[in-house]
Amino acid sequence: MGSTPPAFIGAEEVEKHLHRASLLLPALEAALANFSAGAAGGVVQPVRTVLPVPRHSGYLGVMPAYSAADDALTTKLVTFYEHLKDSSVPSHQATVLLFDPSNGTLKAVLDGSVITAKRTAAVSAIATKLLMPPFAEVLCILGAGVQAYSHYDIFTELFTFKEVRITS
Numbered sequence: 001m002g003s004t005p006p007a008f009i010g011a012e013e014v015e016k017h018l019h020r021a022s023l024l025l026p027a028l029e030a031a032l033a034n035f036s037a038g039a040a041g042g043v044v045q046p047v048r049t050v051l052p053v054p055r056h057s058g059y060l061g062v063m064p065a066y067s068a069a070d071d072a073l074t075t076k077l078v079t080f081y082e083h084l085k086d087s088s089v090p091s092h093q094a095t096v097l098l099f100d101p102s103n104g105t106l107k108a109v110l111d112g113s114v115i116t117a118k119r120t121a122a123v124s125a126i127a128t129k130l131l132m133p134p135f136a137e138v139l140c141i142l143g144a145g146v147q148a149y150s151h152y153d154i155f156t157e158l159f160t161f162k163e164v165r166i167t168s
């Protein structure tokens with residue numbers, strides 16, 4: 001590791017930079033297009049390794065990626081656990097590690113939970129932009145947890161609905 005310690009970017013700061021989830025759309029659309037272009041798109045993203053933790057009904061996922069277009073080298077580490085009713089801990093928690101691609105030095109450790117919550121909903125919104133029939137006027141959300149909130153946020157920012165129905 002180099003002499004400068006990696007920066008730590010916590011959830012509050014990530015939230016500040018992503019105050020509107022739609023800010024993620026241009027980067028995500030470019031990343032999806034690059035990934036879909038195969039080798040020419042310059043994205044190397046192996047299938048996520050998932051390590052089960054059966055004793056505690058949980059999983060650890062490891063999600064490395066390199067994007068030549070962005071010259072960005074990163075990995076996300078995400079844990080997802082069965083949600084216990086009164087738990088103050090979210091079912092999904094994530095951390096993103098960002099490396100200097102030229103020499104492998106760890107540059108930053110970022111809270112990944114906010115990014116994951118918003119990214120997941122933003123990708124749904126991209127698919128919806130392309131597939132939604134023009135007459136759709138009701139947004140239905142199954143579940144009322146983290147993803148319900150982030151989907152509600154970006155869907156109501158991007159589209160117009162007469163009604164939102166949430167069932168949990």
Ligand SMILES: NC(=O)C1=CN([C@@H]2O[C@H](COP(=O)(O)OP(=O)(O)OC[C@H]3O[C@@H](n4cnc5c(N)ncnc54)[C@H](O)[C@@H]3O)[C@@H](O)[C@H]2O)C=CC1
Nearest residue numbers: 080083091092116117120142143144145146147148167168
């Ligand atoms: N939290 C995240 O950032 C990400 C979550 N996901 C996936 O999205 C899904 C939802 O995740 P979260 O919102 O984080 O979970 P959460 O634990 O925050 O919320 C889950 C919600 O679903 C409800 N629910 C459970 N069973 C249900 C059922 N049979 N019918 C209707 N509602 C039901 C629960 O009452 C709760 O409100 C999971 O499949 C998760 O793996 C995927 C990527 C990222």
Ligand SMILES: O=C([O-])C1=[NH+]CCC1
Nearest residue numbers: 061078080092094116
């Ligand atoms: O993309 C992600 O971080 C996850 N997908 C399912 C569980 C966590």
